[in-house]
Each structure stands twice: as structure tokens, then as C-alpha cells.
Amino acid sequence: MPDNYYLDNFNTLVEFVAEHYWQLLNNEEQSFYRRYQSLDTPAQRLYIRLLSRRKSLFRQSKLHYEEIGHLDQAAIRLEQAGLVAIDPQLDIETLLQLFTRTDIQHALGVKSQSGRRAQLQQAISQHPQALAKLRRHERIIAVLEQQNFTVFRLLFFGNLYQDLTAFVLRDLGLQRYEPYRIDTDTLPFRSRSQLDKHLHYYACRELFDTAAAQGTTALLALNEQLPEPAADDHALQRRTEKLALAIARQLEREQANDEALSIYRQIVRAPARERLTRLLAKAGDTSAALALCTQIIEAPTCSEEFQFAAQFGQRLAKKNKMPWQGQATPTAPATTTITLPQTERSVELTAAAHFQQWGQCYYVENALITGVLGLAIWDIVFAAMQGAFYHPFQNSPADFNDPDFRVARQHLLLKRFAELENGALPGLVADNWQNKFGITNPLVSWRHLNIEVLELAIDKIPLNDWLALFEYLLQDLRNHRNGLPDLIFFPASGGYQLIEVKGPGDRLQNNQRRWMAQFNASGINHSVVNVEWESTVTAHA
DNA sequence: GTTGGGATTG
């Protein structure tokens, strides 16, 4: 790694933002950028070093950065630029965070092994002389204006969960990204108010845990604070709705059902209507609950919601002797029970080893089917679309989880499906396995795949089955990429079977049932295998 | 004296 790596990375980030988003920056942020630019290199380095760490307060004696040289001078220039404070006023609690338990014992003149940290802190708080002794000969540096860098990060990445480590991981080869072209003409932020709303959202999210611990009033106050995203800002809509759903769910736990209900009423995103239905039913408003079920069935936002409404509606109607349209027809999958000696390994691997007797069996869960789709449509996932790629560290296009991902790429997908029908699948999978290996892709989990199971699967699974599986996945990439069976079994006698393993006490989950309904519709061979452990007690008896 | 959870680093 070059000596300047973190300086270069930081500069790349802030210069991109300054170039493309200067008009969105307020005076403070513009000043922040100018003041940073006016620093000499050692001061810039020190600032970035401090900015990259989790805490904002440091004892200078604990900082060891050979490449910076004299920290004293760098720190003073940063102070002159207003980017750090030296020896700031601190309350006792904050000050003590900077020192170890041993430091505090020494200042108090106590022997080691004398109490926990909390007790020592309590003790030293009463002794001004000991506190003064702690701080004597120490220069304390507080890094300032972190929030301004946070704004730059948000503008660059479009989120706050990525940071400068993304550059390092890429440069070390630990994360590889598809070399897509960045669409600098259509960047995600268009206005200051949009940016402010995003920042506001993150501020709210940071408050959530505290509010949840405080209870109903704090949760309701937080909900009031949530920003109102612009109609075309899908990213922020998704985030605020998820946070509102979390708030409402927590309100339910606090028994504040009416308050939760009124939040759910404002949200369509799942599982808002499901929660709403449950609350209405619990409150005894059966007809409203049933009406909502009907509404969901007519226009479901996802398969899970549809399945819920069909089952819950039927049950609720039956219980209350109310009329109900439609019969849920749960088809039980073929189920067998096998008894195996318990092993150190997981029940899935143990079962796979068992089936290995009759052919070849792999523990793949979601990785195989979604992975093959990912390899089959690799170029479409990363196709240049307006606004899809706006920084170099994306694992997927910006709209990957939106329903319109498919709509926007429909012509490409139709063409690809035609190619698949003409036998393109084996070639696409082999080529992309070869050419793209290790590159991050939202559908491909390289670690859980190997070329053997891929080749076997391509060989043994008929094309029509693949097309049916792909179709269901593409209907809702976000929600249909889980729930696939644990094992794929290729019997020596030919064909294949998808097997969901269930250990003692485990039962089919709803997403697994939904996949099995698809398997049924497409005639795909599948089963549930219940594993029981050979009891050593029984064996001896 | 060990260990387990972190923060930091590249």
C-alpha cells in the first residue's frame, strides 16, 4: 500500500464531492473543504487519521503516526484551521474515558486489583488532586467538524454505512467491483433540501435505540421527527418507512397499539398492512381486518403479504363465522423421516453426507439458484442505466431492489431469456465463472459456490426448470432470494431433487412454503427430510 | 495468566 494511501483516498472522495456537488454544499461545508485544502500535508494526514477513528478525543501521547512527523506542529495548525481543539474543557466522565483502569489506579495511589473500573471512576471523581494528576503532562486533542465530513461521505456513497475503508479493501484486493462506468450526469442528490432530509433521517435513526429504551412517548416524538421524502426519492422513502415500521413495531411491544396502528396506516410497504390487520383483529374489529385482507389479496406488495392475507383472512373469518372468498389450499410437500447418528457438524451437512451414498449432494441453500441467475444475467445487472452507478464501490445498481429494476431492463431480459431458450445458459455460466470470479454481485455468493456443483446443476436441471426458477426470482429479487431448500441432490440414477432438511423441533418457514408452491407449479422435484438423531440411550436399552 | 471483545490498520 503506498505511503499516501489514506490521504489519496480522502482527497479522491472530497474532490469528487467538491467537483460534482459544490452547489449543494452550504457555507460551512465549503469553508471546511477550503480549510482542509489550505493545510500542509502533515496536518492533513493527522486530521484524516483522527477522522477515521471511532472516538473523537485523543491523548496525544497515545498517537503514534510515524509518517506524520511532529504531531505537535500538525495539531497546532489544525487548531488554527478550526479542525481540532487542543486541551478542551471536558466533563469528568468524558475525561476519564481517555484513561485506562491502571491509569486511574496510579493517580489514586491504589494497589492494582482494587475494584472495577466503575468503582475507580466513582472514587477518583471525588478527588480533584488525583484528577489533575491524571491530566498533567497530557495534551488532549478533540477532532472537530466530523459532521462536515459525514456530509461529504453521504454525497459520495449515497449512504453512511460505507467509509474510507472501501478504498482500502478494494486496493488490497479484498473486495472487487465490476468496472462499470459511473454516470456523473445523474447523481443521486439534486437539491439541498433532499440532502438535508437524508441527513435528518440518519439523525433520527441514531436516536432510535435510545427512544426504544425510553418508551412510548420518545418513540412517538421520534416518529413525528421523520423527514417527508420527495416523491421521486425512492432511497429515502425506503429508509424512512423502514424506520417508521421499526418504531411502530416497538410501540406494539410497549402495548401502544393505537399509536402503532396510526403509523401503520400511513405506510403501504410490507409488513405495514399485515401488522395493521393483526392489530385490528386483536382489537376486535373483525370486519375491518377482513376488508384489509381482501385489499391485500387484490393488490399485494409481495408474496409474503399475499400469503398472510389469504391464511389469516380465512382463519379469522372462520373463527368469527363470517363469509370468506377463496380457499387457501396448502399442499403438503413430500416428507420423509430419516434417523442418523448425531455428528459435530450441522444437521444439513450430516444429511448431505447421508445422501452422498446414493449420488452427489451439496448444501447450497440460496446460493445455487440465485448464483446461476446472477451468472446468467451478469451483464444486465451491471448494464449502464441512467443513475444506476454513481460511485466505484457499489455491489449493485442503485435500483436493484426496486420493482422497476426489471421494468427498466425488460428488453435486455427478454433478449437474454430468448438466448437461454436457445441453449446459452451453460456458456454464460462457465464464462462468467471464469471471467468474473470474486467480483461482488448481489446475486452471486462466490464463497458458497464451486464449479463442480454448478456444472452438475447446469447438466442435470432441465432448461425449463431453470427458466421457471429465474422467473420467480425476477418477480421480486428482494424478497424471493431466500427460502430455497438446504440441499441439492443428484442421484446416481439421474435427475435431481431439492431437499429441505429439518432437524428436531424445526419446521418449514413461510418463505420455504412459498418456494415449494412454485416447485409444485413447475413440476420441480423437491421434498422435506426430517432428521431424527439416533439416541444412544435407546441404542443401549 | 487467560480470554474475549473492541478498535485500528492496510
Place this chain on the structure above:
DNA sequence: GAATGTGTGTCTCAATCCCAACTT
């Protein structure tokens, strides 16, 4: 035995250091 809610573990980037708990 279903339905429902909640808790847990496993992926982790890997090597190193620090620190505060303890016969884990």
C-alpha cells in the same frame, strides 16, 4: 400442532494491539 414472537449464530478481510473482565 399451528401461530406468533423473540433470541441466537453465522457469515465476517485478516493481523495486531489494547484493555477489562474473569479460574469465564
Place this chain on the structure above:
DNA sequence: TGACACACATTCAA
């Protein structure tokens, strides 16, 4: 730092 699947407890109905 979530997503995902599983483990476990409680409740309720037949």
C-alpha cells in the same frame, strides 16, 4: 452490520 435460517417459549384451538 444486516440478512438469513434456525432454536425456543408461549398461547390457543381442536
